[in-house]
Amino acid sequence: MSLDKSTVVQIATLARIRVPEEELEGLASEMDKIIGWVEQLDEVNTDAVSPMASVVDVKLIWRPDEVTDGDCCERILANAPKKSQGFFAVPKVIE
Amino acid sequence: MTLLQGNTGDWEMVIGLEVHAQVISKAKLFSGAAATFGAEPNTQVSLVDAAMPGMLPVINQIAVEQAVRTGLGLNAKINLVSVFDRKNYFYPDLPPGYQISQFSQPIVGHGTIILDLDGGETREVGITRIHLEQDAGKSLHDQHPSHTFVDLNRSGVALMEIVSEPDMRSPEEAVAYLRKLRSILRYLGTCDGNMEQGSLRCDANVSVRHPGEEFGTRCEIKNVNSVRFVQQAIEYEARRQIELVENNGVVELETRLFDSSNCTTRSMRSKEESHDYRYFPDPDLLPLEIDQEFVENIRASLPELPDAKKERLMSEYGLAEEDAGLLATERATADFYEEMTKGRDPKLACNWVTGDLFGVLNKSGVGIEESPVSAAMLGGLLDLISDGTLSGRLAKDVLEAMVETGKEAAVLVKERQLKQITDTGVIEAEVDKVLEVHTDKLAEYKAGKDKLFGFFVGQVMKATGGKANPGMVNEVLKAKLGS
Structure with a gap:
């Protein structure tokens, strides 16, 4: 697979990262190399192998349905650049 | 079948619904914060829900049970292994930048629901899948001139997304589907079905075609949050698409927003490019595994x-x-x-x-x-x-x-001495009194004005304070007037 500049632009947009035009070429080639490196895995036949979700043999842990957390509005908002009346206040986003 | 008439012939609507149903639970899907509606802003938020660094999700057992229960109630296949994925997008009310959802391996597979239509008719509609996912927080856009206020109380609350097959052919069927689904969820106790409070939300996928043709391109209509709006949104959208196609336009695959103030839909262009959600399995969560015994125990408890x-x-x-x-x-x-x-x-x-x-x-x-x-x-x-x-x-x-x-x-x-009067003697006396008082009307009646019979009945009922047995009054009057 080879990665072109327009794909890098698309990825940057989705990730909300501003990339100057002159850096696109270099990034495309770097990312292309990373993908190429990972693609080596395609050489192994994994048809009969189920995906491994964890390297250790553990199961998903469940919690009982009990309210054990919350009621810490001040802590939640402590690092908010702007807040008002218990809300986070962010620049207006409207459709 | 409901068909819409166009200039190029009849059109058929093809409708599928995606319903988000809030799971009835005390705590959220992956945290121990309360899931109830209507609390003060940001008071039911844990550090997990606010996506603070280092916080890890732990799944709520009830959410799993409720999803399985809902699946069984819809005669659906229960998947003993399912996987949680991250759905990536940016929005201020989604602190982690991704929603934990299920993409390729949902907990519930194909099921069915029977719609009850007018005149006792029924129709079967397929359920494609049900998956578990987190709700986002709530944005309030009208509280401040230059700021949006964000409340994360809803962030992380467990939702079931119930996706139907594109099996419905009229707005009425879509309404019947929603009503029936709501009824079943309430019977099961898995969702309270309250559309006003947003615990049941609906997106509609609508396309049109000439009967017998391939499906047309669909539009997804968001924000249709009452049964009445679902009907209006589908009606408007189908008409819009027909008009567009008949005037040599092309329906574009897009997300549209329903505006209940004028019953129209409009494009949400901003959604377009972010449609690439880059799903991948959430590395913080192992696959969700349940066994057949777990499923059977729930099945045995179904109402x-x-x-x-x-x-x-x-x-x-x-x-x-x-x-x-x-x-x-x-x-x-x-x-x-x-x-x-x-x-x-x-x-x-x-x-x-x-x-x-x-x-x-x-x-x-x-x-x-x-x-x-x-x-x-x-x-x-x-x-x-x-x-x-x-x-x-x-x-x-x-x-x-x-x-x-x-x-x-x-x-x-x-x-209040409301016992009805069934004593013939008493009723006869009342009838006599009425006929005596209204000699003029009696004369008119005898001259052929039959309609006055009702007048006499009314007078007797009035005289007895409504307590005379109406059937007996009728009989007594008939006998007296006939003579």
Whole structure:
């Protein structure tokens, strides 16, 4: 697979990262190399192998349905650049 | 089949619905914060819900049970292994920058739902899948001129996304689907179905085609949050697409927003490029594994569901399909009916529940659970009709008094001396009096003005304070006027 500049632009947009035009070429080639490196895995036949979700043999842990957390509005908002009346206040986003 | 007429022939609507149903649980899907509606902003938020660094999600057992229960209630395949994925997008009310959802391996697979349509017709609609996911927080855009306020209380609350097959062909069927789904969820106790509070939300996928042709390109309509809006949004959108295509336009695959102020839909362009959600398995969560025993235990605890309830009401009480369907829509209504009909006339009981009692509930704006008249009390009223103490007409007055005072029917009858008059002598005397007073009308009647019969009945009822047995008044009058 080879990665072109327009794909890098698309990825940057989705990730909300501003990339100057002159850096696109270099990034495309770097990312292309990373993908190429990972693609080596395609050489192994994994048809009969189920995906491994964890390297250790553990199961998903469940919690009982009990309210054990919350009621810490001040802590939640402590690092908010702007807040008002218990809300986070962010620049207006409207459709 | 409902077809829309266009300039190039008939058009058929193809509709699929995606319903987000909030799971009934105390805590959220992956945190121990409360999941209830209406608390002060950001008071039901844990550090997990606010996506603070280093926080890890731990799944709530009830959410898993509720999803399985819902799947079983919709005759669906339960997947013993399912996987949580991250759905990536940016929005201020989504602190982690991704929603934990299920993409390629949902917990529930294919199922079915039976729609009850007008005239007792039914239609089967396929359920594609149900998956578990987190709700986002809530953005308030109208509180400040330059800021959006964000409340994360809803962030992380467990949702079931229930996706239907594109099996519906009219707005009416979409409405019937929503009603039936809501009814089943409420029976199961997995979602309260409250559309006003947003615990049941609906997106509609709509496309049009000439009958027999391939599916057209669909548009997804968001923000249709009442049953009425679903109908309006689909009607508008189908018309829009037909007009577009017939004027050489092309329907684009897009997300549109329903505007309830003018019943139209409009494009949400900003959604387009972010549609690439880059799903991948959430590395913080292992696959969700359940065993058959877990599923069977839930299956064994399922209540009788609306379809079975309706069938039984028909066979056990001899009710008509429409009446049985009406009673079976809500479990509480069916329970109320069954309690009050014990040892009484099932059809009379049905008429009183679906007629007068529903009227009382509508008027006072409460559900049957908060009915001011209990099943036992309404049953007591029915007994007084059956034993002849009350006419149907008097009984309506008594019901009204019961609602006002909270007293038993028998007590009110005694207090207000409402027992109906069935003594022929008394009724005859009243009839004679009325005919004496209205000699002019009597003459007109005898001259052929038959309609005045009703007038005489009314006068007698009035004179007896509504207590005369109407049937007997009719008979006595007929006899007297005929002579």
